[in-house]
Amino acid sequence: MVIEVKTLTIIIVNALVYTAILSLIAVGLNLILGVLRVLNLAHGIIMALGAYVALSLTTLALERVGSIGPSLLQGALIIIVLFLSGLLGGLLFAVITGYLMVRKLVYYEAIYVLLVTYSIMLIMEDVIKFVWGPKGYVIHGIYPLFGTVEIAGITYPGYYFILLATAFIVIASTYIFVDYTSIGKIVKAVASDRETAVMLGVRADMAYFIAFAIGCVLTGIGGAFTAPLLTLQPGFSLEFLLLAFIVVVITGLGEIRGIPIVAFIISLLRATTATYLPELEMAIPFLLMMLVLAFRPQGLFGGR
Amino acid sequence: MLALRKYDIYVYTVLILLLLLLPIVAPRWIEFLVIIALVYAIMVLGLIPLSGLGGLITFGNGAFMALSAYTIGLAVRHLGLGSLAPILIPALVIPVITALLISLVVLRTRYVFFALATLAFTMLLYTLLLKLYFYTGGTDGLHIPNLSLLKGVLDLKVRDRVLGDAYTSYYLTVIAFALVLFATQRLVNSPFALSLATLRDNERRAKMIGISPLTTYSLAFAYSALTAGLAGILYALSVGHIDPGLAYWAGPSAKVVFIAVLGGFSIPGCVLASFLYIVVETYALKYLSYYWQFMMGSILLIILLTSPKGLLGLPEAFIKIRNLKTYLSLRR
Numbered sequence: 001m002v003i004e005v006k007t008l009t010i011i012i013v014n015a016l017v018y019t020a021i022l023s024l025i026a027v028g029l030n031l032i033l034g035v036l037r038v039l040n041l042a043h044g045i046i047m048a049l050g051a052y053v054a055l056s057l058t059t060l061a062l063e064r065v066g067s068i069g070p071s072l073l074q075g076a077l078i079i080i081v082l083f084l085s086g087l088l089g090g091l092l093f094a095v096i097t098g099y100l101m102v103r104k105l106v107y108y109e110a111i112y113v114l115l116v117t118y119s120i121m122l123i124m125e126d127v128i129k130f131v132w133g134p135k136g137y138v139i140h141g142i143y144p145l146f147g148t149v150e151i152a153g154i155t156y157p158g159y160y161f162i163l164l165a166t167a168f169i170v171i172a173s174t175y176i177f178v179d180y181t182s183i184g185k186i187v188k189a190v191a192s193d194r195e196t197a198v199m200l201g202v203r204a205d206m207a208y209f210i211a212f213a214i215g216c217v218l219t220g221i222g223g224a225f226t227a228p229l230l231t232l233q234p235g236f237s238l239e240f241l242l243l244a245f246i247v248v249v250i251t252g253l254g255e256i257r258g259i260p261i262v263a264f265i266i267s268l269l270r271a272t273t274a275t276y277l278p279e280l281e282m283a284i285p286f287l288l289m290m291l292v293l294a295f296r297p298q299g300l301f302g303g304r
Numbered sequence: 305m306l307a308l309r310k311y312d313i314y315v316y317t318v319l320i321l322l323l324l325l326l327p328i329v330a331p332r333w334i335e336f337l338v339i340i341a342l343v344y345a346i347m348v349l350g351l352i353p354l355s356g357l358g359g360l361i362t363f364g365n366g367a368f369m370a371l372s373a374y375t376i377g378l379a380v381r382h383l384g385l386g387s388l389a390p391i392l393i394p395a396l397v398i399p400v401i402t403a404l405l406i407s408l409v410v411l412r413t414r415y416v417f418f419a420l421a422t423l424a425f426t427m428l429l430y431t432l433l434l435k436l437y438f439y440t441g442g443t444d445g446l447h448i449p450n451l452s453l454l455k456g457v458l459d460l461k462v463r464d465r466v467l468g469d470a471y472t473s474y475y476l477t478v479i480a481f482a483l484v485l486f487a488t489q490r491l492v493n494s495p496f497a498l499s500l501a502t503l504r505d506n507e508r509r510a511k512m513i514g515i516s517p518l519t520t521y522s523l524a525f526a527y528s529a530l531t532a533g534l535a536g537i538l539y540a541l542s543v544g545h546i547d548p549g550l551a552y553w554a555g556p557s558a559k560v561v562f563i564a565v566l567g568g569f570s571i572p573g574c575v576l577a578s579f580l581y582i583v584v585e586t587y588a589l590k591y592l593s594y595y596w597q598f599m600m601g602s603i604l605l606i607i608l609l610t611s612p613k614g615l616l617g618l619p620e621a622f623i624k625i626r627n628l629k630t631y632l633s634l635r636r
Contacts, residue, residue: 039416104609110416111361115565116608118558122601126594134594238554242427249420282431286424293421294409 009152011271017160017229018267020167023260024222025240026247027171028090028215031178034254035191035211038105038113042097042121044241045128046216050089050223051232052132055139057085058227062141075145079162082224090220093124094213102208129234136233143228163225170221171260174214178256187211191254246289252299262300312489312571319575320482327470335470337582339542342481343535345578347560348567349488350531354524355561356569357497359504360414362525364422366557367429368399368532370550373540374433377446382439387455388462388541396533403529407522414507423553433548445547448540462541473542480534489571491527500524562604568614577615 029043061081065074097120105113146158178184189197190207198204223237230236243266251262266285274281292299323342327335347365355361372395379385379394410421433440440446450463453472460466462473491497499520502510507517540546549555563581567574584603588596611617 111359111419112608114361114416114419115561116605118562119601119604119608122597123605126596126598126601129594130598242553245420246424249417279435280431282435283428286428286431289424290409290421290428293417293424294412297413297417 005152006154007275009154011268011275013151013154013156013160015264015267015271016164018270019260019264020164021222021226021229021240022243022247022263022267023171024167024225025219025244026251026259026263027174027256028218028222029244030248030251030254030256030259031174031218032212032215033248034256035187036101036106036208037110037254038101039110039117039253040101040215041114041117041241042093042124043117043219043244044237045121045124046090046093046219047223047226047240048125048128048232048237049093050086050220051227051230051237052128053089053092053220054082054085054224054227055132055137055232057081057088058139058142071145071147075162078142078145079166082227083166083221086221086224087217088220089223090217091213093220094209094216096124098209098212101212102205106208125234132232134234136231138231139228159228163229166221166225170218174218175256177214183210243285246285249289250292250300252302255299255301258301313486315572316482316485316489320478320485323478323481324475327467327474332469335474336542337586338579339471339474339477339538341579341582342477343539343542344556344560344563344582345575346481346484346538347528347532347535347556348563348574348578349484349571350528350535351560351564352488352569352571352574353491353497353500354521354528355564357492357500357504358521358524360521360524361419361561362422362528363419363553363557363561364424364426365528365532365560366553366555367422367426367551368403368529369536369539369556370426370429370433370546370548371399371402372396372533372536373448373546373550374440374446376537376540377441377448377546378439380449380451381441381446386451387453388451389454392537395537396530399529399533399536400526403526404522407518407525411518411521411525423557426551426553426557430548430551430553433551440548443547445545445549448544448546450544451541463544471542473538477538477542480538484531484534485571485575492571496520496523562600565604566607566614568611568617570614570616573614573616580615 025043025047028046029040032038032040032043058078058081061077065077100116100120105116108116143157143159146162148155149158149161150156178188186197186202187207187210189200190202190204191211194204197207226240247259247263247266250266251258266288269284269288270281273284296302323338326338347369351362351365375395375398376385376391379391385391406425410418410425413421434442437443450461452459452461460472462476463471466472466475499510499515502513502515503517503520511517536550539550551557559581563577564574566581567577585596585600588599592599607614607618611620613620
């Protein structure tokens with residue numbers, strides 16, 4: 001079988017776009033998991049919130065500024081609006097469930113946490129349905145603002161590269177925040193040894209909430225920037241939630257460092273099988289996850 | 305509930321007799337709801353040893369339901385099967401064998417990882433059922449015709465109206481439910497249950513006194529697969545149509561965990577919870593159509609946060625809250 005350069009580029013670009021989305025969500029999920037020890041089944045909801053807020057805000061923004069200025073200025077505005085809506089969606093979830101997460105779920109057994117977050121997922125999904133309605137939405141008018149890019153004879157929307165750049169910047173700044181700021185160090189300290197940290201005068205609740213809010217915001221931004229790529233309908237985030245779970249399990253619970261790499265492997269495998277063996281496209285990630293759970297339960301990047 | 309323990313068997317027998325006599329007085333639509341409630345009850349009872357005693361929550365029970373249902377569906381579609389009896393054994397054995405094989409992989413993990421591993425397994429099956437549409441019919445699913453029990457010998461069909469105007473499959477479901485109920489009752493009062501509980505409490509200590517985690521857990525897992533397989537057969541026969549949604553993690557798999565939590569992992573609690581769940585779901589779907597998940601989620605959340613013993617623990621939780629109130633008012 002001859003593999004064409006064209007096909008290869010398509011696979012790689014698609015995989016990269018998917019990697020960007022997945023890493024944003026999975027880093028958020030794994031940050032919460034690593035610090036709070038809470039496996040959040042309602043994580044897809046944060047993504048959905050970000051996406052739906054982005055839907056409302058960008059529609060509003062496009063209506064208001066539709067006619068003024070060059071498209072570059074509008075593009076910058078839309079990026080800011082998307083960013084803000086991700087922030088808003090993430091913080092919304094963090095504020096609504098923060099008390100429950102930080103004060104209660106942190107001390108629960110892992111299984112109960114799964115069930116509680118599952119019920120939060122059921123509730124919030126219907127809240128979203130109540131606010132935005134059960135029909136599907138597509139955000140129009142964002143792709144044209146960013147023009148097109150041509151690689152190896154194939155034309156891609158310029159928005160893809162905006163998405164990639166955003167994901168890169170946001171994830172890199174998360175790593176920098178966790179490693180090089182004092183708040184980040186406090187969060188890390190609470191994650192590794194809560195009691196000692198509390199004895200040294202750290203407010204554990206606050207550290208938990210900061211980590212939780214950052215995780216939510218990352219996912220919200222992921223949702224907001226994914227929104228133009230998708231049809232928004234109830235339950236659209238479930239697929240991403242499952243894939244984020246797979247990425248997290250394969251990377252190792254609580255290990256945020258290796259996530260982009262694993263996300264890229266998964267995306268590449270998916271894109272490749274989607275091209276050559278479409279029947280197995282969805283099965284491959286689950287198969288990989290089961291194998292990793294069986295033979296390296298701590299994950300590929302997990303230390304112990 | 306403790307006072308009832310001694311008379312459990314009699315209570316269950318009366319319950320089964322009432323269920324058998326129900327079609328004589330009840331209208332037809334109730335009979336169908338009872339079938340679905342019993343199908344769920346069978347699956348939830350099968351989870352009690354693994355999840356209640358052993359403490360391993362599985363999000364993949366629907367996979368075994370789908371396996372047995374699709375065994376029947378595929379046999380009908382590709383082998384031209386006309387009667388139920390010859391396929392009954394394969395449809396029960398296939399989920400059990402699969403469970404035993406899969407347990408070699410998933411039982412290398414515990415707690416949340418186990419839940420995720422079983423979730424991965426059921427999603428794997430789901431995607432295969434969905435994508436191999438040439439064999440499985442994809443999203444359309446498969447039609448299960450009105451099979452006869454054993455062609456030539458016993459030409460009674462499963463969806464024929466018999467005694468008291470109920471389907472034959474209604475009586476099959478009640479009988480299967482009775483079997484699972486008594487088997488589970490026997491199981492939770494056996495040494496096997498004790499070793500499961502020991503494993504849950506302290507696996508290292510359990511190993512020290514000679515309990516093999518893999519054997520014990522995989523037997524409990526196989527039991528859950530067996531009951532899920534039974535439930536799958538009964539579901540397929542009664543509803544007459546199966547689709548990959550059976551294996552979806554947020555489908556039956558999550559519902560049975562939901563019901564088991566509502567029932568507090570006790571036998572009477574789980575039976576009560578599955579009936580209650582089906583009734584509430586039916587009426588919520590009728591009157592709240594779009595927002596029934598909201599109601600279900602709120603109920604589950606309240607139960608989880610107030611009463612760890614499930615529905616049957618609610619009176620206790622209320623008493624605790626009232627005592628707390630009196631206590632607080634006294635202090636003031």
